[in-house]
Amino acid sequence: MIKLYQFHPSGNCYKVRLVLHQLGIPFEVREMDLLNGATRTPEFKALNANGRVPIVELEPGVFLAESNAIITYFAEGTPLIPTDKLERARMFQWMFFEQYSHEPYVAVARAWLSFFGIPQGKERELEERIQKGYAALDVMEEELKKRPFFVGHQYSLADVALYAYTHVAAEGHFDLSRYRAIPAWFERVQAQPRHLRITDPAPVAR
């Protein structure tokens, strides 16, 4: 049984739950107490030296880290990854965009404002992160004016990766009412078969 080490409210962890559920792959979760540094212990760092969740245990002792690498692993050969070479590259483009230009701003602002508190002396840095988060959202809005999903006409891992933190960006005090294409895309993502909300408990593996 695949085991997901996670912090439930994390968008990165949600990506993995969503993809596993949509693909019908059973898994069990091990909840990590991030507020008490559970991923920074020597025991956890033996599983992921980088001290982050999500990680999945694929078989006893075999761990895989990085949310976007994990969902790529499970989605290989499924409709969640385009078969066309350029579309597949475009999917990865958006997934790397998500980790480099979106997550550090949209997700970190949310983490500070909704879960961990603003670290001491980081008030100005928060403002800058919010500004850069809006820049990422602006890029998304422009793209979604042109097409229904990030890659061609089909829901893919690019949508999963970008949906995870964007749809809860209000928890980072982002005002999504200034966008039109993004909320319309939320509805298309939520209408996919076997959608799972971030607040839904992990499905019980049978």
Added chain:
Amino acid sequence: MIKLYQFHPSGNCYKVRLVLHQLGIPFEVREMDLLNGATRTPEFKALNANGRVPIVELEPGVFLAESNAIITYFAEGTPLIPTDKLERARMFQWMFFEQYSHEPYVAVARAWLSFFGIPQGKERELEERIQKGYAALDVMEEELKKRPFFVGHQYSLADVALYAYTHVAAEGHFDLSRYRAIPAWFERVQAQPRHLRITDPAPVAR
């Protein structure tokens, strides 16, 4: 002819030159004056809304962004991407690690200290970036104590992605003499056929 829009000293741009050269794919470069904001103009943003290099023009009007997506595109079906599913996932794990946990620290410190200057009021942030850069280098060192390359026993895109900024980390004032496995890995990377140095001019396309 493939056209690479780049800033030559950028490690992200270097990744693309290195992979294209190693695969024997001819390309021409268009140098962007990053010090004068050449990627933030409306003209450039029409090519990449995210305002960053590298981008490649694959055919007239078809652009691909994000260094790690670009090298994945070109390396598909070559020995630079492992054929084993788990090894391929591990490669992506390291490439996402590079963009999330390494580049924002190791590359940004180098950019500030060697090219653009420290932005006003960012002195403390620089210290934090250097600290987190060492954390990423520590993770790499531990991994390279166990294996010759990041994925199994073979040079892959994971090595390209991590080599790009690590081997010039001293330009970000990182002291690499505290590591042993990393410099030994540099030699293995540099010994690969058709290696290109970051300072080498782009090969002349024929």
